[in-house]
Amino acid sequence: MITTRIAVAGAGYIGQAHMAALLQSPTCQLAAVVDPSPGARPLAAQAGVALYTSLEEMIEKDRPDAVVLATPNQLHVAHAELCMNAGLAMLLEKPLAPTVEEGRALVRMADEKGARILIGHHRAHSPIMAKAREVIKSGVLGRLVSVMGSALFVKPDHYYADAPWRRAVGAGPILLNMIHEVHNLRMLCGEIVAVQAFASHAVREFPVEDTVAINLRFANGALGTFMLSDTAASPRSWEQTSRENPAYPTYEDEDCYVVCGTDGSLSIPTMRLKTYPRSEDRSWWKPFEVGVVGMIRQDPITHQMEHFGAVARGETQPLVSARDGLLNLEITDAIVRAAKTGRVIEINLS
Incomplete structure (x- = not known):
């Protein structure tokens, strides 16, 4: 079999992780x-x-x-831009650009050149997320009302x-971490049309935030809340609950959505499902049917x-496109702006 030769820029x-997947x-x-x-030399040699x-x-x-x-x-x-001009397909890690303006320019260039770009929102490829979307799409939960989410963890000082x-403007947990959550929330609950947020950097005192409380409104009328912190001693994050990455200790009884x-x-990623057997029996005085989705x-x-x-071989379209x-x-940028201004920021989906 002829294999696809893929280089990794950034070690x-x-x-x-990408190098390990390729090997x-x-x-x-x-x-x-x-x-x-200098640290890249032994990695390449190995x-x-x-x-x-x-x-x-x-x-x-x-x-x-x-x-x-x-x-x-x-x-x-x-x-x-260099890869597009060279005609190379690329897996571009998130965020696709430091600013929305640069991101829009990059997407315009990609459209003009017909570039093959997959954005590195790797959770879009998670079997857990695929199953959760399947459950929600089945209608067993009824009409979506709300989502509660968290990404609470401690990143060490080193x-x-x-x-x-990572501590300068253009990084921070909203862009480095919340952007993953935004894509997950869009996959689970549909398009986000408005956000509110409070942010704090009281613990680390970096130019960027370390903790954020976020409200979300979805196009289908559902509402969401999300807590984000890279200095909160809690296991309620995807990395520490999904058991997908062995580098992280995990806690089987915890959920992050x-x-x-x-x-x-539906609680994710434990996949604990609680439903009323019949719509006419919906009441907090009535028991749920309780199970776990396989x-x-x-x-x-x-x-x-x-x-x-x-994607590189031209066999399929990117699951997560540049758009x-x-x-x-744009949504993560709206969260930043909402935290700075105290206003509700509407998202333009057109």
Whole structure:
């Protein structure tokens, strides 16, 4: 079988995850690593591939079939433009750009060039999310009413010391973490049309936030609340509940989302389902039928890489398009603006 040669630019945490997925892929192979930092050299050597200090050098000397762009957020646009001009398919990590304006320009360029871009919202490839969407779409919950979500965890101090850009404007947990949650919430409950938020940086005192309380309104009338913090000692985050990434300790009895409808609720990722057996019996004095939805747990990064290989070969369209990535960025930007102004920010879906 001819495998798809994919280079990884950026050998940080997420870049290393992509490298690992490529090294075990049956349809793709790691072609090269692109990173100017000294720490990238042993990683490339261990993987048995060439190391380049720039994308330009790699494209000139050993052009791959596609590129994973796992570089710092501030470099996403320049690197994406370089890959588009070279005609290379790309898996572009989220956010697709540091600002909405740059994201819109990137999407326009992608449309003009017919670029093949998959945005790295890897949870879109999670079997847990696929099953949750299936349950909600089945109608067993009735009409959607609300969603409660959280991403509460503690990032250690060295996370910021190792990469100071993470504490600068253009990073922070809203863009680095909440943007994942935005895409999950859109998959589960539909389009988000308005947001409110309070933000604080009282604990870390960085220029960016460390804790945010968010309200959401969906196009179908459902409402949502979300708590986000990278300094809250809690396991109620996707990483610590989904059991998809062995790098994180997990807690089987914890959830990070509860989706509620008129007939029942689904807790995710435990997949505990509580429903009323008949609509006429809906009442807090009546007992629920209680069960757990069966599903499998697999690494979504692995699924994402197989999908990206198919996108690079022209076999399928991206599950998360550049326009999806832009809308996720616009919503997270709206959350930032809502926190700064105290206003409700409406989302333009047109």
